[in-house]
Amino acid sequence: MGADSRGRLIRRSVSARTRTEVVDKMKALQRQVDDGLQAPDAQMTVARLLDRWYADVLRHQVARSAADNYRSIADNHIRPALGRKKVAKLTPADVDRLISQKIDEGLAVSTVKRIRSILAQVLDQAIRWGCVNRNVAQLTRGPKEQRREGRTLTPTQAREFLDSLQGHRNEALYALMLSTGIRRGEVLGLRWSDIDLDTGVMKVSRQLKREGGRLVVSDTKTARSRRALYLPAPMVASLRAHRARQAAEQLALGEPWEDSGNVFTTTIGTPIDPRNFYREFKVICRKAGLGDGHPHELRHSAASLMLVQGSSSRWSARSSGTRRSA
Secondary structure (H helix, E strand, O other): OOEOOOOOEOOOOOOOOOHHHHHHHHHHHHHHHHOOOOOOOOOOEHHHHHHHHHHHHHHHHOOHHHHHHHHHHHHHHHHHHHOOOEHHHOOHHHHHHHHHHHHHOOOOHHHHHHHHHHHHHHHHHHHHHOOOOOOHHHHOOOOOOOOOOOOOOOHHHHHHHHHHOOOOOOHHHHHHHHHHOOOHHHHHOOEHHHEEOOOOEEEEOEEEEEEOOEEEEEEOOOHHHOEEEEOOHHHHHHHHHHHHHHHHHHHHHOOOOOOOOEOOEOOOOOEOOHHHHHHHHHHHHHHOOOOOOOOHHHHHHHHHHOOOOOHHHHHHHHHHOOOOOO
């Protein structure tokens, strides 16, 4: 079957119950040689392939958080079901069985699609390494999922949401997300040096996320995500009030305060964990009568509302400390 990188001959043997079957297998190997294809590694298992993929490819191609997610899915769903299977003997039926099993277990369709996608990526790499000559995962069809649009708050819901935040220490955080469409990681990674309250311009260039069990700051999701936003006057007023409140908290706490420079922090000055932020958001949504919500809904809503009329004037009046009748 040709020679390896050291010049040593690569030999493959075949076995069968009859001479005819042996001849057919030998011819198949010869066709691979004629087509310039490598012979599959008959001993490579899916588990060994996953380990090699983790070590030599995955961690160099994606961010740490994404690599951890891929590995978690592979280890929890692909390895238990197919780990002992020889890669060369893997069939589309094996993949279909895995997909069916995961759906029967009650996994979300999006999760099952991700399992299939990761397996397909692994098998693509296996082809490059000569472990297999076809990607059986790509020969299957992913489960069908009914498309769901993210919820967008109505003007009334947006008004109720903002009203429920009066006096909340993170009122400005949620208002900023609703008025600009900024992402959760971006708003949590925002620093005072990114905002010019005199001109009302905010620069978005980083995000805060959990990676490898700790909080890290990285560039925004894409290059296009790095941008400058003009803040509406009510938002500028709200941020000024928030900065004054933060300064008062720092003064009251004293030495234990950790000055992270972030616009939105915990009560001791440290960055807000995205998971804790999500929990707080759900509580706020329930209190506002909006049921279970997700922070991304504010981004959906900003695209169509950009801070609803009616709520804007009432919020502006509250921020300036004046009174205005409805």
